[in-house]
Amino acid sequence: MASMASVEEIRNAQRAKGPATILAIGTATPENCINQSDYADYYFRVTKSEHMTELKKKFNRICEKSMIKK
Numbered sequence: 001m002a003s004m005a006s007v008e009e010i011r012n013a014q015r016a017k018g019p020a021t022i023l024a025i026g027t028a029t030p031e032n033c034i035n036q037s038d039y040a041d042y043y044f045r046v047t048k049s050e051h052m053t054e055l056k057k058k059f060n061r062i063c064e065k066s067m068i069k070k
Contacts, residue, residue: 036068 005013034042040059044050 036063036066039063 040056040063043059044052044056050056
C-alpha cells in the first residue's frame with residue numbers, strides 16, 4: 001500500500017522558493033494610458049482607417065457605452 005502525502009508536504013511542493021515568491025507582488029500599469037473618449041481617434045489614425053467614418057462612429061458609441069474612462 002502506498003503512503004499518502006500529508007497536506008503540509010503537498011503545500012510545500014506547490015510553493016515557490018526564493019525571490020519568485022516576492023516577484024509576483026505588484027500591479028501592471030502601462031506607461032501609455034489612453035482615455036476611452038480619445039481611443040477611437042487614436043485607433044483609426046494608427047491603423048490608417050480614418051476613411052471609415054461610419055465604423056468610427058459605431059466604435060465611438062461602443063466606447064461611450066462601456067463606461068470605461070481609461
